[in-house]
Amino acid sequence: MPGITRAENFYLPPPHMTSDAWDDQPPAMRAVRWYETRAQRRLPVTDGVLLDQPLYAQINHGRWTASCTCLSAQIVTPADPRMWCVECGTGWWQIIFPANVDAVEQQLLDLPVTERNWWHSADPEDPFRPTLEV
Numbered sequence: 001m002p003g004i005t006r007a008e009n010f011y012l013p014p015p016h017m018t019s020d021a022w023d024d025q026p027p028a029m030r031a032v033r034w035y036e037t038r039a040q041r042r043l044p045v046t047d048g049v050l051l052d053q054p055l056y057a058q059i060n061h062g063r064w065t066a067s068c069t070c071l072s073a074q075i076v077t078p079a080d081p082r083m084w085c086v087e088c089g090t091g092w093w094q095i096i097f098p099a100n101v102d103a104v105e106q107q108l109l110d111l112p113v114t115e116r117n118w119w120h121s122a123d124p125e126d127p128f129r130p131t132l133e134v
Helices: 027-039 101-108
Strands: 056-059 062-066 074-076 082-084 092-096
Touching: 027 082, 056 101
Parallel strands: none
Antiparallel strands: 056 062, 062 074, 082 092
């Protein structure tokens, strides 16, 4: 059974390019390149600015993802914990991953892919966090 999908395993060059064409790109930038090839346009990505508000990584159907404040999401990786939103272009988001990524992934591997879901305990958007009645 395959493991949890990360950006470096998902955002691969298109068939007309060699499989190692993006090896010099960090995984977060590969997501941008992947989008650019599909949208047929370049994105104005700036260097190195990490926004003050971090985003939390989660596992959704066996994929590490992060959701931008514009409600778009993309596949991310602990190997490069940042994300440039290809939808709104707000800047480089810092992504918070769990302290032990391998342990989180291992807990999910025996589940069907559709049940491989996990949320960070500190994520304020955690759908399983109890809400208080006012």
